[in-house]
Amino acid sequence: MIKVVIADDHPLLREGLRRILEFEEGIRVISEVGDGQGAINIARSTPFDILLMDLNMPGVNGLEACRVIRRERTEIGIIVLTVDDSDEKIFQVLQLGVAGYLLKDVIPKTLVDSIRKVYAGEPILAPSVTGKLLGQLTSSNTPKNNFGLSNREMEILAYVVKGSSNRDIGISLFISEKTVKNHLSNIFRKLEVEDRTQAALKAVKLKLVQLD
Amino acid sequence: MIKVVIADDHPLLREGLRRILEFEEGIRVISEVGDGQGAINIARSTPFDILLMDLNMPGVNGLEACRVIRRERTEIGIIVLTVDDSDEKIFQVLQLGVAGYLLKDVIPKTLVDSIRKVYAGEPILAPSVTGKLLGQLTSSNTPKNNFGLSNREMEILAYVVKGSSNRDIGISLFISEKTVKNHLSNIFRKLEVEDRTQAALKAVKLKLVQLD
DNA sequence: TCCCTTATCAGCATAATTTCCTAATTGTGC
């Protein structure tokens, strides 16, 4: 039996969810709460499996409640159920380690399936959320603008990001330290920075070189 | 009609996939290829919608083929279909902007559903892949080990990561440059690095300080 | 109280970095 708790400040929506879930085999809604504090309280006092959590609630909001509950009751699978599709909150919530993120326009069947899957240990994301995650990955490696750095300059910049000194870079590339310095001066000018530290950080920030 | 191309070096698996898909309404396998180059060639010569791509293929591998096809034919939705669940490749592939990543143990129904969803613009990930993505998010904010750095040292390290010089740090914190240097020496020793660049990079790498 | 850490400042010596200058060679494109 999967024990479910619903946390949402809209009584109508709670009622709707409860009615959807109460006819499902093996699923039982054991409680409903109307705010984040209520969710925290029940998580502390009662064992259950799945928490359907709205983010926008009065008082202690869903985000804070998630943070507390994730810390205190790691065994509870939290499924965020929200209308909020905006970028800022999504990543904040996902970083907390929630097990699912669904939008409120899901069809009942998807919701029920998701509850079962989360109970089985599978993470669940709404397609648009998956898209945002992937989008972040792909957009993050679009240097595009490599500031007109030549191949050699990129190579040297990579060594700077590895923490090499000018001398070491020269030895590694079989060129004189003087040449390294010249390249670096050009790199600094092109990246619009003053020293190797700023260059290294900017290179990492702009993904010109991989930090690893 | 969703036009599908299968790229896999195992004839048996290709045949199996084709038989699964050929009875589906609205889906037609228009071609099969056995290596990455073949996938690239057909993508260049023939319009189609979905490419089921194995990663481990002889010659031009799936990863390279994905890269080329993604660049030349953005309208083709690539679904990576592989046994490879290892961490390194997953992120490389996802960064290319593939539309789906499934493991070869999927049931036929899931595969068909996934093709339809990708065709409709939805991204598709195997649960374990979603888990890895989420795991990366949550694990990324665990500094924990601050290497015994004191508050003041952390503060100074933050300035280093901003690209400040010793003089600038001194001015900002209303202390002498000498003091800054002393703190830095201690920081270098504790972080086990030789200079400010390595310290800044290590701080970023270990999330001791936020880069931005 | 004594010891340790932290934070502050300083001097000295050395090393590393950075800038500015010139200049040769090579390859690419017009």
Add this chain to the structure above:
DNA sequence: GCACAATTAGGAAATTATGCTGATAAGGGA
């Protein structure tokens, strides 16, 4: 051929950074 960029190298000088030692003061804990 000519112009231009990339790569290479060197000289000279200024600036910055680093290591080491020493010193003072405040605060916490055994």
